[in-house]
Amino acid sequence: MMKVQKGDVIRLHYTGKVKETGEIFDTTFEDVAKEAGIYSEKGIYGPVPIAVGAGHVLGGLDEQLEGLEVGEKYEIIVPPEKGFGKRDPKLIKTFTLGQFRRQGIYPFPGMPVEIETESGRKLKGKVMTVSGGRVRVDFNHPYAGKHLVYEVEIVEKIEDPIEKVKALIELRMPMVDTEKVIIEVGEKDVTVDFGQLLNEVDKNTLVLGEILLESDLKFIGYEEVTFKPSVDELLKPPEEEKEVVELEEEVSEPLVEKAEEKEETEEKPEEVKEEPKAEKVEEKPEEVTEEKTEEPKETKETEEAEKEKKPKRKTTRKSTKGRKTRRTTTKKTTSKKKAKAAEEAGEKKEE
Template sequence: MRIMAIQKGDFIKLNYTGRFEDGRVFDTTDEELAKKEEIFNPRGLYGGDVVIVGAGHTIEGLDEDLEGKEAGYSGTVSIPPEKAFGPTDAKLIETVSITKLPDRNVHPGMPVEIDGRRGVVSRVIGRRVTIDFNSPLAGKTVTYEYTIEKLLEEDVEKVQGLLALYTGIRDMEVEIADDAAKINVPTGLTFNQRWLMAKNRVASELFKYAGLKEIQFIEKLTAEAEVPAPAEPEVEAEPASEEEPSESQE
């Protein structure tokens, strides 16, 4: 293993726990802690995420703190809203008529949904209701306790780790030779909308950070195949831009 400071572009395996200032846990890679704090997601992946330092796979403040550390490092970092989940946006706090709500028996702290937008009631005065549509994490200083478990050196590990981050499926079949990768896509992902949006981004990051020159996503369908339900990925897919490299597909 390379013994030197972590730098941008490195693939690392990261374990972490995110807390609010009052100590409440809102995110963790520790399955037992997630269950204890009642935030366990049965479709989530636990045991650590593979991330690329500097690629935006974690919030900005944590991403910056990873640089310069070494594999095996454990530490804690306090992150202000500006480098965490953003400040509270006053434009997303709206006052509406109570008649717009399906349930008119509302109270402060109650989650509501209007026209597909989710928010939390912050105030009720007569027939007027003030709703905060900001993310529950917006405007909050958070603390991350983290451990850099490993610096990944093997290309197959890098590809599998990145795939798990985006798909929620670990240990996908990957073959690499002469800077070209063949990735066998599980049947359950073939028509998964999240995967269809994510795979160009996965390819783009592997071209940029793993030095690959060609990627083949191999999708095979059989009449007898069962369709597994993938875990929820850690990274939300974004539509690929026209400038992103394209991948070949068999």
């Protein structure tokens, strides 16, 4: 028979019980979970894939899987210190009844409660007693201090390298369809491509899964682990935003040139647009006042013609008046001289 060693990838069936009470608290069998009242609709039942020694199950159980044979059933007892720990008296706290009632909580023995500490840490506990206005709460794990009994069966030991990787993906990301994952393995290196699942699986789920899966793959012997897309790529902003930024950087200079050309072209139409507007404004009054404006045009022309003629007459009159005055003054001066000469001649005759 084939024995299990540390680092092997196996499929394991188990049922965990509390030795003191026989209470079933965990199982990989769906029917057993329903009978025990611990069935969950979100739970995944069936043989669970694990890497032996990697801490995928409770430590006390994990270390006892080594050396077991495939296909055999075993009963493994886990002591408290290797299970959920010993009970710690410091984790039993006392509160006043008023502290609960102010939050609308009316505690009773066995009631599960959750308390948030000053540092923001949330602690889950169970009410032990309620008396005298005091409430005692135990924050130890429900199975702390208990001996555990596991009934186990190693269903399969996986030998194929590709199937090992798929089994670990199933463990860490149970909702992922491993048939859509492209896996390439070498002697010491492995590449896992989740590219086909980007539109099906939440990126945060892939990030957490890759982080956990990397440690698992290195545990089973791979020195170099590569994921596509990588954790860094998954955490980056969407690719569409990057492309937009890159395009803006690439065409920044042409855009400036185009902007300048647009400004020039925008200025030209403005000049052209102004001319037709002025023509339209002039055309409208002409259409409305065609008959009225015909007569004023003629009168304006005649007035302008008369104005041109009048100045010419004024200049000629002024010139003639000037000449006449000059002539009259000369005539007056000559006649006076003649009169004086005649008077002088008459006086001579008388003498």
